[in-house]
Amino acid sequence: MRIVFMGTPDFAVPTLTEIVARGHDVAAVYTRAPAPAGRRGLDLTPSPVHRIAEGFGIPVRTPRSLRSEEELAAFQDLAPEVAVVVAYGMILPQAILDVPELGCLNLHGSLLPRWRGAAPIQRAIMAGDRETGVAVMRMEAGLDTGPVGLVERIPIGPDMTAGDLHDRMMLVGADLMARALAALERGALAFTPQKAEGVAYAAKIEKAETRIDWTRPAREVHDRIRGLSPFPGAWFPLGADEARVKVLRSTLADGAGEPGTVLDDALTIACGAGAVRLLEVQKAGKQPAGAAAFLSGNKVPPGTRLA
Known part of the structure; x- marks a missing residue:
């Protein structure tokens, strides 16, 4: 099929990558404009999708808005049968949604409908x-409200991080979208409206949520x-200079005490209930380190009270 990809x-x-491998005709890729990078923000870094699209020789477009008549006309000129949208980061106006046949x-x-919105992976964890998944949805004007064509369920392990789940989801999702396109091409992709019950919104992560309580x-x-984990990272301040220590991995442990108290030499920390x-932690300006390596360079003896 003739496809416009947006991500x-x-x-x-x-x-x-999977869409290209399946032999579809990708007319163009839409992605966010290159972002400032470097210490002074003078270098412009293209998105990961931008880079891979150029490698495939696919035309890349980076409009800052899709609401102008010019952008609508350019999109129409591509004559896509279908558009595939994966974490594009821009709202598609109804006029754009109406273009693909x-x-x-x-x-x-x-x-869906659990965890509509910006941060579904983080919010689920x-x-x-204990379970989440990926869904192929036909887009409409509402926020993730469209009918669902295919779903693949994914268990969430007890110590699985958002990074782990992200990496699992993006591979499962690629295969799911490829299967959805194959079914759509055969006229066999049926869509089911989302239930009105069980709606939950995955709001963007705010800085105030990241400090550990x-x-x-x-x-x-x-x-x-x-x-x-790994981004933006839950953290706590340590030492007189209150250096931020980001926690990348943890597990539930036995123990009890005043909340924030270090209980042993293995970085077991008492919480309001349990420990x-x-x-794995990462002190500001340092590389991630396991608990033993971190403790070899930082004094956090049992009895220390973390804020």
Whole structure:
């Protein structure tokens, strides 16, 4: 089929790669404009999708808005049968949604209608969900409200981080979208409206959510740590200079004490109920390190009280 692909981050790269491998005609790739990089922000860095598209020799477009008559006309000129959207990062106006004959398909990282919105992977883990998935949805004007064509369920392991789940989802999602396109081409892709019950919104992660609150139960602390790992990262201040220490991996542990108290030589920290053991941390300006390596260069003896 003739396809326009719209995506930006690493998460979208396997889907584009799979679409090309399946022999579809990708008329153009739309992605976010190159972002400033470098210490002074003078260098412009193309998105991961931009780079892979150029490698395939596919024309790349980076409009800052799709709402102008000029952009609509340019999109129409591509004459796509279908548009595939994966973490594009821009809202598609109704006029754009109406162009492809077979609609616009979005790959979304949740079991819709649970976790519509910007941060479905992180929110699922932070909420303690034991299962999530990827869904192929036909887009409409509402926020992730369109009918669903295909779903693949993915279990969330007890110590799985958002990074782990992201990497699993992007591969499963690429295969799911390829299967959806094959079914669509045969006229065999049926869409089911989302249920009105069970709607949850995955709001963008705010900075205020990232500091660890040791007074919360250990399960909540652990879920927040893994749901925010590796980015933006749950953190706590350490030492007189209150240097930020980001926690990248943790696990539930035995132990009890005043919240924030270091209970042993293995970075087990008491919470409001129960305890968590910090397995991998990263001090500001340093590389990630396991607990033993971190403790060899930082004094955090048992009895230390973390803020």
